[in-house]
Amino acid sequence: MSQLLLDVNGLTMRFGGLVAVDGVNLKVKNRQIVSVIGPNGAGKTTVFNCLSGFYIPTEGSVMLKNEQIAGLKDYQISRKGLVRTFQHVRLFQKMTVIENMLVAQHRHLNTNLISGLFKTPNYRRLEKDAMNHAIHWLEEVDLLEFANREAGNLSYGQQRRLEIARCMVTQPELLMLDEPAAGLNPNETKELDELIIKLRDEHEISVLLIEHDMSLVMGISDHIYVISQGAPLAQGNADEIKNNPDVIKAYLGEE
Amino acid sequence: MSEFSLYLLQQLINGLTIGSTYALIAIGYTMVYGIIGMINFAHGEIYMIGSYITFIVIAGLMSMGIVSLPIILIIALVVAMFMASTYGWAVERVAYRPLRGTNRLIPLISAIGMSIFLQNAVGISQGFRDVALPPMVSGGWAFGNPADFEVTVSYMQVIIFAVTFVTMTLLTLFISKSRMGRACRACAEDLGMTNLLGINTNKVIALTFIIGAALAAIAGLLLGLYYGVVNPFVGFIAGLKAFTAAVLGGIGSIPGAVLGGLILGVTEAMTAAFFPSEYKDVVAFGLLITILLFRPSGLLGKPEIEKV
Numbered sequence: 001m002s003q004l005l006l007d008v009n010g011l012t013m014r015f016g017g018l019v020a021v022d023g024v025n026l027k028v029k030n031r032q033i034v035s036v037i038g039p040n041g042a043g044k045t046t047v048f049n050c051l052s053g054f055y056i057p058t059e060g061s062v063m064l065k066n067e068q069i070a071g072l073k074d075y076q077i078s079r080k081g082l083v084r085t086f087q088h089v090r091l092f093q094k095m096t097v098i099e100n101m102l103v104a105q106h107r108h109l110n111t112n113l114i115s116g117l118f119k120t121p122n123y124r125r126l127e128k129d130a131m132n133h134a135i136h137w138l139e140e141v142d143l144l145e146f147a148n149r150e151a152g153n154l155s156y157g158q159q160r161r162l163e164i165a166r167c168m169v170t171q172p173e174l175l176m177l178d179e180p181a182a183g184l185n186p187n188e189t190k191e192l193d194e195l196i197i198k199l200r201d202e203h204e205i206s207v208l209l210i211e212h213d214m215s216l217v218m219g220i221s222d223h224i225y226v227i228s229q230g231a232p233l234a235q236g237n238a239d240e241i242k243n244n245p246d247v248i249k250a251y252l253g254e255e
Numbered sequence: 256m257s258e259f260s261l262y263l264l265q266q267l268i269n270g271l272t273i274g275s276t277y278a279l280i281a282i283g284y285t286m287v288y289g290i291i292g293m294i295n296f297a298h299g300e301i302y303m304i305g306s307y308i309t310f311i312v313i314a315g316l317m318s319m320g321i322v323s324l325p326i327i328l329i330i331a332l333v334v335a336m337f338m339a340s341t342y343g344w345a346v347e348r349v350a351y352r353p354l355r356g357t358n359r360l361i362p363l364i365s366a367i368g369m370s371i372f373l374q375n376a377v378g379i380s381q382g383f384r385d386v387a388l389p390p391m392v393s394g395g396w397a398f399g400n401p402a403d404f405e406v407t408v409s410y411m412q413v414i415i416f417a418v419t420f421v422t423m424t425l426l427t428l429f430i431s432k433s434r435m436g437r438a439c440r441a442c443a444e445d446l447g448m449t450n451l452l453g454i455n456t457n458k459v460i461a462l463t464f465i466i467g468a469a470l471a472a473i474a475g476l477l478l479g480l481y482y483g484v485v486n487p488f489v490g491f492i493a494g495l496k497a498f499t500a501a502v503l504g505g506i507g508s509i510p511g512a513v514l515g516g517l518i519l520g521v522t523e524a525m526t527a528a529f530f531p532s533e534y535k536d537v538v539a540f541g542l543l544i545t546i547l548l549f550r551p552s553g554l555l556g557k558p559e560i561e562k563v
Binding site for chain 2: 052073074075078079083084086090092093094095099102103104106107127166170
C-alpha cells in the first residue's frame with residue numbers, strides 16, 4: 001500500500017582516507033516520518049549532504065521514486081521533490097517573510113522577462129497563485145501576521161517555522177529536517193512536533209529527520225535509524241531502539 | 256550669488272555629471288561582488304567596448320545619411336547595451352564560470368587576463384590610438400551674471416543626468432519588485448540556499464553580468480559623447496574609479512555604489528577647482544583611504560558578520 005519514496009543503499013562517503021559514512025541504508029515510505037539518530041560526529045549531516053546533492057557520494061545508490069539521484073546537482077534534486085533545511089537557520093534575513101516564500105516558488109513562476117515587463121494576464125495569474133500559496137503556508141505555520149516583516153527580525157522559533165513553510169511551497173514529497181528542534185524551548189518544540197505530524201497526516205508528505213531531542217524523535221517517528229561512526233548500528237520503531245543494547249552502548253558507553 | 260559660490264555650483268554640476276557615470280559602472284562591480292564575491296576586473300573593458308560600439312554605430316548611421324539626433328542616440332544606446340551585454344555574458348561564461356568554487360584568487364587572475372585580452376583585441380581591430388567623434392550634442396543653458404561668472408549646464412550634462420536617473424529608477428524597480436530581482440537578492444544573501452530551493456543560480460549570476468554590462472554600456476555611450484574621444488585603454492582608469500566608488504559606498508550595496516560614485520565625482524571636481532587638476536586623483540584616493548580607515552566596509556556596507 002505505502003510505496004517506497006526514498007531508497008538509499010550502501011551509501012558511502014570518503015574524504016581522502018577518512019570514511020565519514022560507511023554503507024548506510026535508508027528507506028522512507030510515502031507518508032512516513034523517519035528519523036536518523038546517532039552520537040555527535042556519527043555522520044548524520046554528511047548523509048543529508050549526500051542525499052541533497054551537496055556532496056556526491058563515493059559509493060552507493062540514492063533512489064527517489066525509483067530514480068537514481070546520486071550525482072545530480074542540488075537544484076535538480078530539489079526540483080525532483082526532495083528539499084532540506086540546515087542545522088542553523090538559513091533564511092534570506094534581509095528579505096521580508098512573504099518574499100522568502102515567493103523566492104522559493106521562483107521556478108513555478110515560469111515566466112519570461114517580456115511577460116514580466118508587460119504584466120501579461122498569464123503572468124498576473126501565476127503571481128497571484130504564488131501569493132495565495134505563500135499565504136496559505138504562512139497560515140499553516142501561524143506566521144501570516146508577520147508577512148511583511150524582515151525574516152531576520154522574527155524570533156528563532158518563528159524563523160524555524162518559516163523555513164519549513166518555505167520548503168513546503170516548493171511542493172516537496174520528502175522534507176529533510178536537520179535538527180529542527182535545536183535551540184527551541186520546550187513549548188516551541190511541542191509546536192514543531194505538531195507541525196511535523198500535520199505535514200504527514202494532512203499534507204501527505206514524508207519527513208526525514210535528524211534530531212538530538214530524543215523525546216521528539218521517539219514521539220513522532222514511524223521508523224528510526226541509528227548510525228554510529230558512519231556505519232549503520234540499528235533500526236526499528238521507537239520501542240525497539242530504546243531497548244536496543246547496542247544503541248545504549250553507543251550513546252552511554254560501555255558499562 | 257557671489258562669483259565664488261557660482262564657481263562652486265559649476266564644479267558641483269560637473270562633478271555630479273562624472274559621478275553619475277561612475278555610479279553606473281560601479282553598479283556592475285557591486286552587483287557581481289554581492290552575489291559571487293568576486294571583483295570583475297574586466298568590467299572597465301565592457302564600458303570601453305560600449306563606448307566603441309557607440310562610436311561605430313553613430314559613424315555608421317551618419318554615413319547612411321541619418322541625421323536625426325534622437326534616433327541616432329536611441330539606436331546607438333540599444334545596440335551598445337545589447338552588444339556589451341553579450342560581451343559581459345560571454346566573459347562570465349568563458350572566464351569565470353568554469354573557475355567557480357576554486358580558490359578566490361584564480362578567477363581574479365582570470366579577470367585581469369580577460370581585461371588585458373579585451374584591451375588588446377579592441378586595440379588590434381580598432382587601432383590603439385584615440386578615436387574622436389565631433390560633438391553630437393552642443394549648447395546648453397547658462398545662468399548667472401555674464402560679467403563675472405556664468406554657470407552653464409550643457410545639454411549633454413542634462414542627458415547624462417536624465418539617462419542615469421531613469422536607469423537607476425528602472426534598476427531599483429527591477430531589483431525590488433520583479434521575480435528575477437527577488438532571485439538576485441536571494442542569491443546575494445545565500446547562494447547555496449537559493450540553489451537548494453530549486454533556482455538555477457547560474458542563470459541568475461549570468462543575468463547580473465548582463466545587467467552590469469548593459470549599465471556600463473550606457474556609461475560608455477554617455478562618457479564617450481561627453482569627452483568625444485575613446486581609446487582601448489579608457490576602460491582601465493574608468494573601471495578603477497568605478498571600483499573605488501563601489502568600495503567607498505560599501506561593495507555589495509547598490510545605493511552605496513551610487514553614493515560612492517557621486518562622492519568621488521564631486522570630490523574630483525572640487526579638487527580640480529582649487530588645485531592643479533593633477534591633484535584630483537590624489538585627493539580622491541586619499542579620501543577613499545580615509546573613509547576605509549574609519550568605515551572598513553564602506554559608507555553603506557554592512558560589516559561582514561562571520562558565518563557560523
